[in-house]
Each structure stands twice: as C-alpha cells, then as structure tokens.
Amino acid sequence: MSGGAGRRVLEAWKLGVVKYGDALRLQERLVADRRAGRVPDLVLSLQHPPTYTLGKRRTDHNLLVPESSLAGLGAELYRTERGGDVTFHGPRQAVLYPILSLRDIGLGARRYVEGLESAMIEVASLYGVKARPGGACETGVWVGDRKIGAIGVRISSGFTCHGLAFNIDPDLGYFKHIVPCGIADKEVTSLRREAAVELPPDEVIHDQLVQSLATTFRLGDVKVKDDSECADMISSAATVQH
Numbered sequence: 057m058s059g060g061a062g063r064r065v066l067e068a069w070k071l072g073v074v075k076y077g078d079a080l081r082l083q084e085r086l087v088a089d090r091r092a093g094r095v096p097d098l099v100l101s102l103q104h105p106p107t108y109t110l111g112k113r114r115t116d117h118n119l120l121v122p123e124s125s126l127a128g129l130g131a132e133l134y135r136t137e138r139g140g141d142v143t144f145h146g147p148r149q150a151v152l153y154p155i156l157s158l159r160d161i162g163l164g165a166r167r168y169v170e171g172l173e174s175a176m177i178e179v180a181s182l183y184g185v186k187a188r189p190g191g192a193c194e195t196g197v198w199v200g201d202r203k204i205g206a207i208g209v210r211i212s213s214g215f216t217c218h219g220l221a222f223n224i225d226p227d228l229g230y231f232k233h234i235v236p237c238g239i240a241d242k243e244v245t246s247l248r249r250e251a252a253v254e255l256p257p258d259e260v261i262h263d264q265l266v267q268s269l270a271t272t273f274r275l276g277d278v279k280v281k282d283d284s285e286c287a288d289m290i291s292s293a294a295t296v297q298h
Contacts, residue, residue: 067098106131118235138218140208175268202245
C-alpha cells in the first residue's frame with residue numbers, strides 16, 4: 057500500500073486500561089487535532105474494562121440480555137457512531153484506534169479496512185495461527201469459522217477513528233450475551249486458544265500489532281508514547297461532558 061512522500065512517523069500511544077467512554081472522548085479530540093494538523097498520524101493502543109458497544113445501525117436485538125442486567129455482569133454498554141454491529145471489549149483484548157489521514161497515506165476506505173485485517177493476520181501468523189479475512193459478509197479476521205479479531209471504524213472527511221479488537225486471551229464467556237458482529241452460529245476464539253506455543257506478555261502483542269499497521273500502511277518509524285506522557289490528554293478527555 058502506498059503512502060505519502062518522504063519518511064513518515066506513526067505515534068503509538070500506549071495507554072494501558074482505559075474506560076471506554078474516556079477513550080471515545082479522547083478519539084473525538086484527537087480526530088479534531090489531526091484534522092487541524094496539530095498531531096501526526098497516531099494509534100491508541102489499549103485495553104478496556106468489560107464493555108459492550110453497538111455501531112451506528114443500533115442493532116440492539118443482537119444484545120441477548122436486558123441492558124439492565126449488564127451491571128450484574130460487570131459490564132457497560134455504549135452506543136457509538138462506528139460501523140459494524142455489537143461487539144465486546146475487555147481485559148486481554150488488544151484494541152487499536154488509529155487516528156489517520158487516509159488522504160495523506162493514499163488509501164480508500166476498503167483498502168484501509170483490509171489493512172487492519174492484514175495486521176491481525178500477520179500477528180496471528182507469528183504464533184503459528186493461520187487466520188483469514190472475513191470478506192464482505194463476515195467482516196473481521198477468522199481462524200476457520202471462529203472469529204479472532206473484530207473491526208469497526210468511522211471515517212469522516214478522510215480521517216479515521218475506532219478500529220480493531222484482537223482477542224489475545226479475553227474471557228470469551230462475555231460473547232455469549234451477544235450475537236458477535238451480528239453473525240449468528242459462529243464461535244469467537246482467541247490467540248491463546250488457537251496458538252500451540254506460549255504467548256508473550258500482552259504488551260508485546262500490542263506492539264507487534266502497531267508495528268504491523270505501520271508497515272502495512274507504510275507509515276515509517278513508530279514513535280512510542282507511554283501512558284505517563286499521555287496522562288494529561290486522558291485526564292482532560294475524562295472530564296469532558298457530552
């Protein structure tokens with residue numbers, strides 16, 4: 057995939073565990089900053105506490121339990137403006153939210169989504185897991201008929217937010233309460249379940265996904281910013297009220 061001229065840099069913000077609402081508000085702020093040229097292309101690399109999210113189609117029927125019961129599961133629900141259907145985010149799932157200018161890197165929406173799929177497929181292959189893209193009818197990344205990675209993006213005036221969720225070793229029981237991504241009668245799996253080798257710490261897999269994205273989109277060098285460097289932005293985003 058072709059990028060812009062010259063050597064580009066992708067900032068990787070390693071944020072640890074972030075509440076979904078805080079991450080959502082942070083993305084909104086960063087998209088505005090990216091559009092105005094105040095920040096470069098960047099990707100947020102994080103995990104969420106147990107959270108269910110719905111896309112802009114509002115397919116509430118794919119949530120299989122009453123919304124009032126989610127607190128008893130230790131989970132929250134958010135309705136978002138991303139594409140895709142209902143999904144789950146939780147500990148030991150790698151979540152990447154790229155904030156990119158697709159015009160600057162010369163990509164359309166379809167090739168961008170294919171690049172997100174490619175990054176997850178490449179990382180799975182590092183652990184001997186043969187994954188595949190789902191195609192138009194079954195978006196995301198699959199190992200056979202088992203889904204290992206979900207994609208839900210929002211693209212506004214050529215700028216991206218939301219992104220991908222790659223299952224390292226989350227509690228798969230949470231997926232029993234939804235029709236994951238609106239696809240019935242298919243299992244959800246994880247890298248831990250599929251790999252025949254011991255996995256490294258989650259942070260390593262996060263880093264591998266970020267590097268794969270940078271390579272796929274020809275974004276050049278990765279400049280890492282850890283949560284201590286991003287603390288002010290996260291804190292200020294958390295205080296913003298809708």
